[in-house]
Amino acid sequence: MSNSLPGLRGGAVMSVAAWSLCATGVAVSQSSAPVSFTKDVIPILKERCLACHGESQRQAGLDLRTRDAMLKGGDNGPAIVPGDAIESRLYRRISGLEAPVMPMDGEISESEILTIRDWINQGAAIRGAQETATVDADLLQYVSRREGSCV
Ligand code: HEC
Numbered sequence: 825m826s827n828s829l830p831g832l833r834g835g836a837v838m839s840v841a842a843w844s845l846c847a848t849g850v851a852v853s854q855s856s857a858p859v860s861f862t863k864d865v866i867p868i869l870k871e872r873c874l875a876c877h878g879e880s881q882r883q884a885g886l887d888l889r890t891r892d893a894m895l896k897g898g899d900n901g902p903a904i905v906p907g908d909a910i911e912s913r914l915y916r917r918i919s920g921l922e923a924p925v926m927p928m929d930g931e932i933s934e935s936e937i938l939t940i941r942d943w944i945n946q947g948a949a950i951r952g953a954q955e956t957a958t959v960d961a962d963l964l965q966y967v968s969r970r971e972g973s974c975v
Pocket of ligand 1 (some may be wrong): 897898900913923926929932
């Protein structure tokens, strides 16, 4: 029966750890298996971002439905710099390197942040004919409020 880490303290330690990870832009290097735009990236954007950066709203002039639209970017320029997540505003905003942190009023998990980071670092690639560069309009309506580790 070990009570060496009371729940409250354990919780506080976890929060600080999650906060530091986010605040430093998830600088920890991780394995980066090839990321699929269609299978891995689009579902994250649909769930976390497109309510405000898609068909019905373009906050900051930014449309995140296609790779081309990300390259064009928003009011402050391109959202992605292929091959360089750290220089990409989209990554800077979700990782906490640049404020205000995205998704605004929402949540995104650490693994989702790492998926997007790896995709950008891999050249923001769209591989092969089965990969689509466009998000289906009929899937834009939902924004989940699932628990994330960075809020
Ligand atoms: C609830 C609405 C909302 C959601 C959801 C949201 N954003 Fe935003 N986003 C905004 C607003 C508002 C701004 C402008 C804020 C500012 O820069 O002062 C903005 C600005 C941005 C910018 C800066 C664009 C520019 O050129 O200035 C980026 C990049 C961005 N968002 C990425 C994302 C990403 C990636 C997600 C999903 C993980 C996301 N946003 C989710 C509302 C939202």
